Amino acid sequence: MRDLGAGFGYLIKGQRWVGRHGRWFGFGLLPGLVTLVLYVAAFIGLGYGADDLVGWATPFADDWSSPWQGLLRTTLTVLVFGLGLFLAVITFTAVTLLVGQPFYESLSEQVDRTEGGEVPESGLPLWRELWISARDSVRVLVRVGLYSTLLFALGFVPVLGQTVIPALGFCVTGYFLCEELTAVALQRRGMELRKRLVLLRSRRALVLGFGVPLALVFLIPFVAVFLMPGAVAGATLLARDLVRADGTGGDEEGDGDRARGGTGAPNPYDPDRD
Numbered sequence: 001m002r003d004l005g006a007g008f009g010y011l012i013k014g015q016r017w018v019g020r021h022g023r024w025f026g027f028g029l030l031p032g033l034v035t036l037v038l039y040v041a042a043f044i045g046l047g048y049g050a051d052d053l054v055g056w057a058t059p060f061a062d063d064w065s066s067p068w069q070g071l072l073r074t075t076l077t078v079l080v081f082g083l084g085l086f087l088a089v090i091t092f093t094a095v096t097l098l099v100g101q102p103f104y105e106s107l108s109e110q111v112d113r114t115e116g117g118e119v120p121e122s123g124l125p126l127w128r129e130l131w132i133s134a135r136d137s138v139r140v141l142v143r144v145g146l147y148s149t150l151l152f153a154l155g156f157v158p159v160l161g162q163t164v165i166p167a168l169g170f171c172v173t174g175y176f177l178c179e180e181l182t183a184v185a186l187q188r189r190g191m192e193l194r195k196r197l198v199l200l201r202s203r204r205a206l207v208l209g210f211g212v213p214l215a216l217v218f219l220i221p222f223v224a225v226f227l228m229p230g231a232v233a234g235a236t237l238l239a240r241d242l243v244r245a246d247g248t249g250g251d252e253e254g255d256g257d258r259a260r261g262g263t264g265a266p267n268p269y270d271p272d273r274d
Contacts, residue, residue: 007209014234028229031100093180094137111236120188136193174211181235
């Protein structure tokens with residue numbers, strides 16, 4: 001229970017950090033706003049096409065009498081929207097981080113800088129950073145897709161599907177949200193995806209305490225945009241302490257070209273640069 005509370009505390013600390021650094025808060029809003037527009041357009045399309053999709057997928061129910069046909073297709077339509085919402089919460093962070101990679105790298109570096117100690121910086125070109133971020137996001141989304149499929153199927157189980165399964169869904173969502181957000185700071189420390197997942201699994205309660213509340217509030221579209229800068233800041237604070245406690249964070253094989261200790265090239269997206 002202590003780790004759950006501590007995880008939530010990092011989320012609050014991140015929001016406080018951007019509250020004290022208003023310039024960085026505005027800087028971190030831009031990628032989220034762009035991504036939100038894309039997702040709103042996608043949900044409008046889903047709203048227009050969900051009924052047709054369910055009708056196409058259930059031709060065997062065409063001859064069913066009322067109310068069974070309507071009950072089945074209404075239930076499936078709700079499940080489609082639920083699955084879409086679940087995937088949106090997960091992928092929103094990944095897409096926003098990909099769109100805003102240079103922005104969030106700068107924000108995360110600034111958090112490290114203000115908190116003192118070593119300030120790892122990436123010495124990689126922007127295209128290389130984007131490639132690594134996209135590659136790892138796809139790997140994470142494959143894992144999420146497997147969990148989503150299993151939870152979607154279990155959602156049809158009476159009682160269990162309406163109580164326990166939604167709670168598990170939010171735990172899965174929160175866990176991988178935390179992974180995506182801490183990746184900004186951990187990638188700069190030379191940690192590949194495999195090692196990041198091992199590190200997060202070692203403190204599951206801490207990760208869930210950070211990620212699950214964030215997943216819940218991310219259900220409100222505009223809130224997600226405004227919380228994203230603070231979420232990145234809080235995840236950086238969380239990553240710093242996880243690495244410190246674990247005593248690791250060096251370069252991984254295949255990522256030896258990542259520079260550490262402030263030796264990276266200046267970031268042209270840094271708003272505090274003259």
